[in-house]
Amino acid sequence: MRAFLLLTLSLSVLLSVQAQKPHRCKAPPYLEGKLLVVSPEGKTAVFERFSYDAVEQRIRVIASGKEGTQDVFVDFLMLFREGFYYDINYHNKTCVKVPFSGDFIPIEIPINAQHTAQFVIGSLSAPAQGLLVNNWVGSLPELKANYSLSFTEFGCIPVSAYYNVENTGHVLSSYFDVVVGLENPDVFIPPSFCTSAKLLEKNKDEMADFFTALL
Incomplete structure (x- = not known):
């Protein structure tokens, strides 16, 4: 029982640490x-x-x-x-x-993107009421654009993409009903x-x- 409790505690700590350090995930092709x-x-x-x-x-x-x-x-x-x-x-x-x-x-997080925040879309009040996402910002010099991208923490599914493009303006995209x-x-x-x-x-x-x- 003690070993099981220690293992459970260790996994909880590991998951907490990973949640605090979002990684640059790869979206499905x-x-x-x-x-x-x-x-x-x-x-x-x-x-x-x-x-x-x-x-x-x-x-x-x-x-x-x-x-x-x-x-x-x-x-x-x-x-x-x-x-x-x-x-x-x-x-x-x-x-x-x-x-x-x-x-x-590509629908992905660029290699030079900077992580800005991790947040929940919806509610934290009860399980399955919220979606954990990460937000990333950066620029695409070849397109003369700045961006702000949001992807789910699990599955790396796109949620939203905001681009400010020179000579084009602001482009905001919201994804929903996405299937891999x-x-x-x-x-x-x-x-x-x-x-x-x-x-x-x-x-x-x-x-x-x-x-x-x-x-």
């Missing part, structure tokens, strides 16, 4: 879920569903929202290695390939009517980075 993005100038887009593949650097977003007073619905298959995305319209059976030069930004893995990997295969889509010529008005492509 495959994710699906929903995403709320608040973009500059107060525009808001609700991404009904996103699929994320960090290995092949692919993102699929099916989004609905408003741009000013106009309702917007988009279906984008973003292929960062290829340098273009498909703008898919199932209603009209049309598909456009649009070039962009955005770097793929891909239920249907075929989501990254463009529909058959995209086979004949031609790549548009790139011009100065085309999407130039990750954030403008996503927005």
